[in-house]
Amino acid sequence: xxxIIINLPYEDKRKFAEIAxxxxxxxSQLLRWFIRDINSNSQYGITFHIxxxxxxx
Numbered sequence: 001x002x003x004i005i006i007n008l009p010y011e012d013k014r015k016f017a018e019i020a021x022x023x024x025x026x027x028s029q030l031l032r033w034f035i036r037d038i039n040s041n042s043q044y045g046i047t048f049h050i051x052x053x054x055x056x057x
Contacts, residue, residue, distance in 0.1 A: 006031060 008016070013027075020030045 004035070 016027055016030055020027045023030070
């Protein structure tokens with residue numbers, strides 16, 4: 001299992017927490033959905049490539 005650490009400014013954390021609360025999900029679930037959505041929609045021009053320090057991925 002891999003771990004992703006995301007540092008967000010306080011205001012962004014508050015917004016994510018509010019959205020998660022309104023949708024009865026955890027912030028972790030919301031952030032995973034958000035990352036998958038960005039990664040699958042090329043219209044944003046953003047993709048994620050995760051690689052561990054040992055180069056196993």
